[in-house]
Amino acid sequence: MTIRVTFVIDGFNLYHSIRDGHRETGVNCRWLDVYSLCETLVSSSLGPGHALDAVHYFSALARHTDPTGHGAAARHRAFLKALEAGGVTVHMGRFKKKTARCGVFRERMLVDHSPVACQKSPETPCNGKYVTWEEKETDVAMACEIMELALTDATEHIVVVSGDTDLLPAIKRVRDLRPPLEVTVAFPHGRLRHNKDLADAASRKLSLTPALYASHQLPDPYLPPDGGPPIAKPVGW
Secondary structure, eight states: OOEEEEEEEEHHHHHHHHHHHHHHHSOOOOSBOHHHHHHHHHHHHSOTTEEEEEEEEEEOOOGGGOTTSSSHHHHHHHHHHHHHHTTOEEEEOEEEEEEEEOHHHHHHHHHTOOOOBOSSOTTSBOOSEEEEEEEESHHHHHHHHHHHHHHTTOOSEEEEEOOOGGGHHHHHHHHHHOTTOEEEEEEOTTOGGGOHHHHHHSSEEEEOOHHHHHTSBOOSSBOOTTOOOOBOOOTTO
């Protein structure tokens, strides 16, 4: 009997791992062939009888960093388009703006209530607040996908590509509810050493490496299998 394998991938966790690998090795691997990488992990690490069934990739567009729509968000869209053309199912979350408080300002006010100059703009009076952006929905969406896969018998083996311990409750729960289901955690480069609890909760663990990223790059341009228009690798990727 074929053991169906489904991947659930934390796109930003993987992306930042690739950037870390770039800094360490000098090799830029952002134009990653995610589907091919998953195929290799199944054939090389999961044993005979396993077959890749589906790849789910979770991410969000950081539009706030790209007001013109021709920078980072445009490059990200091109990458996601290539993934979808190659058989990956992409799930999109969002970024939400929020007001945060500066730790330096808070500490100074607690100590002596003295005025604080803004570190970024020394001539500007500081009220201790600044605007930041937070990725929303991705972790919850991934946890829901893991639960749905397990409870609908849609797969026999889930591979979670992430080092985020926010997914720990979902992994523990599906293993309790469906003991025969295997849940492998494939840690992006540099994430395993910080997440022992996540590794312990899984059926097994894998570690991705910069060399693995480098050996699974999309061609430039990428030619979709369905005959669609070529997708060029963005400049800087």
